[in-house]
Amino acid sequence: MSNRQIVLNERPIGMILESTTALRESPVPVCGPDEALIKVGLLSIDPTIRTWMNDAPGYLPPIGIGDVIRSGGSGVVVESNSERYQVGDVVNGMTGWQEWAIASDANRFTVLPRGLGLDLATVMNVLGATGLTAYFGLLDVGAFKEGDVVVVSGAAGATGSVVGQIAKARGARKVVGIAGGAQKCAEVVELYGFDECLDYIEPGLTRRIHEACPSGIDLYFDNVGGAILDAALANIAMYARIVMCGAISQYNATERDGVTNTSMLIMRRGQMKGFIVFDFARRYAEAHLELAAMVLDGRLVHQEHLVEGLEHAPDALNLLFTGGNHGKTLVVVDESVQLS
Amino acid sequence: MSNRQIVLNERPIGMILESTTALRESPVPVCGPDEALIKVGLLSIDPTIRTWMNDAPGYLPPIGIGDVIRSGGSGVVVESNSERYQVGDVVNGMTGWQEWAIASDANRFTVLPRGLGLDLATVMNVLGATGLTAYFGLLDVGAFKEGDVVVVSGAAGATGSVVGQIAKARGARKVVGIAGGAQKCAEVVELYGFDECLDYIEPGLTRRIHEACPSGIDLYFDNVGGAILDAALANIAMYARIVMCGAISQYNATERDGVTNTSMLIMRRGQMKGFIVFDFARRYAEAHLELAAMVLDGRLVHQEHLVEGLEHAPDALNLLFTGGNHGKTLVVVDESVQLS
Numbered sequence: 189m190s191n192r193q194i195v196l197n198e199r200p201i202g203m204i205l206e207s208t209t210a211l212r213e214s215p216v217p218v219c220g221p222d223e224a225l226i227k228v229g230l231l232s233i234d235p236t237i238r239t240w241m242n243d244a245p246g247y248l249p250p251i252g253i254g255d256v257i258r259s260g261g262s263g264v265v266v267e268s269n270s271e272r273y274q275v276g277d278v279v280n281g282m283t284g285w286q287e288w289a290i291a292s293d294a295n296r297f298t299v300l301p302r303g304l305g306l307d308l309a310t311v312m313n314v315l316g317a318t319g320l321t322a323y324f325g326l327l328d329v330g331a332f333k334e335g336d337v338v339v340v341s342g343a344a345g346a347t348g349s350v351v352g353q354i355a356k357a358r359g360a361r362k363v364v365g366i367a368g369g370a371q372k373c374a375e376v377v378e379l380y381g382f383d384e385c386l387d388y389i390e391p392g393l394t395r396r397i398h399e400a401c402p403s404g405i406d407l408y409f410d411n412v413g414g415a416i417l418d419a420a421l422a423n424i425a426m427y428a429r430i431v432m433c434g435a436i437s438q439y440n441a442t443e444r445d446g447v448t449n450t451s452m453l454i455m456r457r458g459q460m461k462g463f464i465v466f467d468f469a470r471r472y473a474e475a476h477l478e479l480a481a482m483v484l485d486g487r488l489v490h491q492e493h494l495v496e497g498l499e500h501a502p503d504a505l506n507l508l509f510t511g512g513n514h515g516k517t518l519v520v521v522d523e524s525v526q527l528s
Numbered sequence: 529m530s531n532r533q534i535v536l537n538e539r540p541i542g543m544i545l546e547s548t549t550a551l552r553e554s555p556v557p558v559c560g561p562d563e564a565l566i567k568v569g570l571l572s573i574d575p576t577i578r579t580w581m582n583d584a585p586g587y588l589p590p591i592g593i594g595d596v597i598r599s600g601g602s603g604v605v606v607e608s609n610s611e612r613y614q615v616g617d618v619v620n621g622m623t624g625w626q627e628w629a630i631a632s633d634a635n636r637f638t639v640l641p642r643g644l645g646l647d648l649a650t651v652m653n654v655l656g657a658t659g660l661t662a663y664f665g666l667l668d669v670g671a672f673k674e675g676d677v678v679v680v681s682g683a684a685g686a687t688g689s690v691v692g693q694i695a696k697a698r699g700a701r702k703v704v705g706i707a708g709g710a711q712k713c714a715e716v717v718e719l720y721g722f723d724e725c726l727d728y729i730e731p732g733l734t735r736r737i738h739e740a741c742p743s744g745i746d747l748y749f750d751n752v753g754g755a756i757l758d759a760a761l762a763n764i765a766m767y768a769r770i771v772m773c774g775a776i777s778q779y780n781a782t783e784r785d786g787v788t789n790t791s792m793l794i795m796r797r798g799q800m801k802g803f804i805v806f807d808f809a810r811r812y813a814e815a816h817l818e819l820a821a822m823v824l825d826g827r828l829v830h831q832e833h834l835v836e837g838l839e840h841a842p843d844a845l846n847l848l849f850t851g852g853n854h855g856k857t858l859v860v861v862d863e864s865v866q867l868s
Binding site: 245247413435447452455460464 | 586
């Protein structure tokens, strides 16, 4: 029995190519003391993986050449020498792009809750890193208040769509999405229930944000960076909070867009604050309870975009940048791994 | 008796020119009910005046064409129908560029303290808007902590020089200035006691900040914006605080520099926060006490750059952008107005 793995073959410039990664067959890892062996079921495909492929300063070290692509994922425990995990537990953590992974003290997994009536893909979407990022980014980093005018970029994405829905559920005055193309914008309004969605591909975004938010933006949740961040900055209200969550428009860019409106932070006494969801790890349970409740009572609509087969993980990652995905992108490595 | 005034004649593009302003003679204003008439002594020449000349969104409305140039200043009360002011009080507030000003409920002045042994120019520098900006920006907006590595741009300026000295007095691990040219940099180290000063005119600023702050910047106090802000962003430590105070590099610019390193806020969980010193008006007395004490016991070194004559106020403002000033720039309108 072997462990198929996708490793980093060369550092990409721009979009990842055929030659960026390579498929490797390794032996299934041996489960050592205090470790558990995990059969990987689903991989979580997130924009941040692209940043780990660069040899640049980040919040985690770059993936080494020849190393398995770092990635979130879930799987089932098939062997355990650890008190933390029972055989049969479905767990979530950093599996990497491979069929088998090891949970250890250095690489801890969370045991996922059964009996909530949520399937594994839903849990990985709404209760996974993207849903948690939306929750803590909006409520803690952005200090969301009832009555806020909220603008969310990447609004059709796994994080953005959840941000807008939490904001609506908590009493935002208005929730405006920004997304690319008419189809995505329709999805944001009709499926996710935003009040409005602006297509950034059309010209005049700064003016259109002003028309949608004539009294200014109280809270801007930024998933994209670059020119869209700049257009939002031009429209902030007094004491605005800008949540710096991601900069997907820049991850594949060889030259980064410059942001010219940072002085608006002075004029409007605004703040921009960056965060990484891992910083909130001790409080995930609180978010899980609220997010699961919202899914179960229908206030939180979600979609998963399933890509079949470990070997298609690189294509799945590219979908995030071409906009070819709808909802949370997951790669199915083993469909027999299920929560319920 | 007339009131000589400098008014806005046309909106400048870039540096202000001869034609930007005009000298006008008006009657001395009449002191109405609840008002006081002020003979102006010194004008405070601050970069922000340049921003008020633009027809652009700001924290105050633009100066109207034909209106007196808005400006801080000090003077002596020569007539009073207000309980707030006694004849002979030396007061500080928004005088505008003119010889006579009116204090009213809409335009309140602060009565300056006598008997501290500080002369008027010193008080307008260290206890005026620039010193107060340094104090509240560093301690409140930047949440300065003992042991912080602090970097200050515009370090030879009236605000920057005070920021660095307060940081040193309060136990910063290291205080690094950024200024333009060898002479300014020498002043920052030798006169104001910063640990180091980097000349932004020399190439490689990003690398040189890294060399000066190998563990990163904990607190960056930004007076200049643009490319220097970008170089500082590239070097922030975890949980860094960036105080957005001013953007003097951009005030005369017809095209603004783009800031490309905002994603560092995500990687390092940093924050950028803008403010205007007026927001802290209720707490000025607290700052006055500490700043005056620091001047009197020699911990706070200061310089004033006096320009003689109301008619030279426009040239004095340009000095801030050419770097031709040393310390706080003040225009002497009437040298007989004194504090002690």
